[in-house]
Amino acid sequence: MRVGVDLGGTKIFAVATGPEGLIGELKAKTPVMGGPVVVVDAIVEVVRELAGGTAPECIGIGAPGAVDFGTGIVRRAPNLKGWWDPFPLGPALSEALGGVTVVVDNDVNVGTVAEHRLGAGRGTDNLFGVFVGTGVGGGVILDGQLHRGPSGFAGELGHVVVRPGGRRCGCGARGHLEAYAGRAGMERRARQHHARGLETMLVDLARTRRMTSSVFARALEARDKVAVGLIDRAVETLGQAVAAAISILDVPLVVVGGGLADRLGPSFVERIHAATAESLPVGQGEEIRVVPGSLGDRGGALGAAVVAGANVDGVTDDRVNPGAQA
């Protein structure tokens, strides 16, 4: 049995896979107090419960932020509360679980591997995975393999400039995609509009809480002007940045996932496809595909299991396929 864990800012999602595919899955809340050590305890508990009495062969973790794949150290994780310093997540988990092999990778990387091996990207050797959620991230598959890059940050689409001199990004620079197409950037903008007296359901629905993907979806359905404008801008800028990725990488397929994209559905992805085609050289848009991911929020955990399995086998591993399809 192999276990894959998607460690998110709000929840821990774990799957167990075997030769016949998916065996089980389990969710838990990510502890927000106590930092990395408490998170390790929570993951250990989820893994033990999921595995029953069995010792997993290996465990894969998809973690948000900057991950050092070789050592299992999470260098920075802005979306995890209290993770200010680099923390050896892989070694800590392995020790707590009796020495089992633990492989840690970036959440977007494992999500991309999942869509490539088990999801909408099956059968393609070159693809780009885009994840539109709180922020915007991307993962790169070239010649059938995940391309991490020397610093592990390949595919970092969220920090591509789409509007020179434009909105301030969370990273401090101006005009980055994430400021226009990430849920957090759109929420900031919606609250600014509201503070200036512009009416919008987005703020009415979210009130003092997080402006979730569902809030955006409901406001869009009601044709709320601010929501429509924000999503229009997100579509345009995503198309522009995705086209840049296609031109630079030469990939014929782009798979779009992430919480916001999943919630807004295929029509959102179809609009990104059209915007991408418009940014490419005339005629080239017809040769590429931009499609929704097919694994939803299970993708990260499944991808983590694949990455861990590949690491253990020393080869690419197809054994979790059937379950993911079932």
Place this chain on the structure above:
Amino acid sequence: MRVGVDLGGTKIFAVATGPEGLIGELKAKTPVMGGPVVVVDAIVEVVRELAGGTAPECIGIGAPGAVDFGTGIVRRAPNLKGWWDPFPLGPALSEALGGVTVVVDNDVNVGTVAEHRLGAGRGTDNLFGVFVGTGVGGGVILDGQLHRGPSGFAGELGHVVVRPGGRRCGCGARGHLEAYAGRAGMERRARQHHARGLETMLVDLARTRRMTSSVFARALEARDKVAVGLIDRAVETLGQAVAAAISILDVPLVVVGGGLADRLGPSFVERIHAATAESLPVGQGEEIRVVPGSLGDRGGALGAAVVAGANVDGVTDDRVNPGAQA
């Protein structure tokens, strides 16, 4: 002896290399009448003269446009007069030269390989090569290998959108880098300004002829306002697109070559570096290097020889290094 040929729109530049490095080089004009068949004759003549009585072990060609690396077919070559249809350049040359192995690749790819193996990118496994000339092209080295991509177009930086809805590119789309930073795009813009009554040395120097890189350099030295404005815009947009390539590929080094960049010199590249840093997440600019290419207009031919040699050996080949350094 290995021969590398850079087939350009105006000249054919060939080098001969051996175990000790560069043996000789030769230039000829690219025939503008008669299409591919006449160009093949011209290349054959250059190769025969350069090789003397010796039969080259292999020949590499860097060709402008869309090249099918596997078959040696040049699918499109807008910069070569009379090449409207796909032409089997590799097979035709091989036949004309008694069956010698001929490898054809895109000119930007061979230029990137040259800078990686023999030039400013030596010792680095991951880099992006940008060539600023008539147009703007790019080449990608990942994990020590040239990444061509499934359609052979990886690194196509010139068609990245840098100004949404902006200037019309040669390809028909709007706002592409090439319209702002390619010599041809800048010439078009300068002539538009002039036609509207704006004085500029650029048009006075070029008159009815091509606005060469030297014309831009001289107008810049004289602080011609139109030239300064065009180059400022080129620097900004190049920085923006180069930053996108860095974010998507995760490369710590960018080598800038090409006719215009070579002529404008290191200060131009230093400005592109600064503009790149400004587009990246705050702080990340300090971790990357953007440097001038070191091989000048000899790079393409040297790279073609390396690519042909690698193809013959089935391995990467270091034998041309010493000469290129000498």
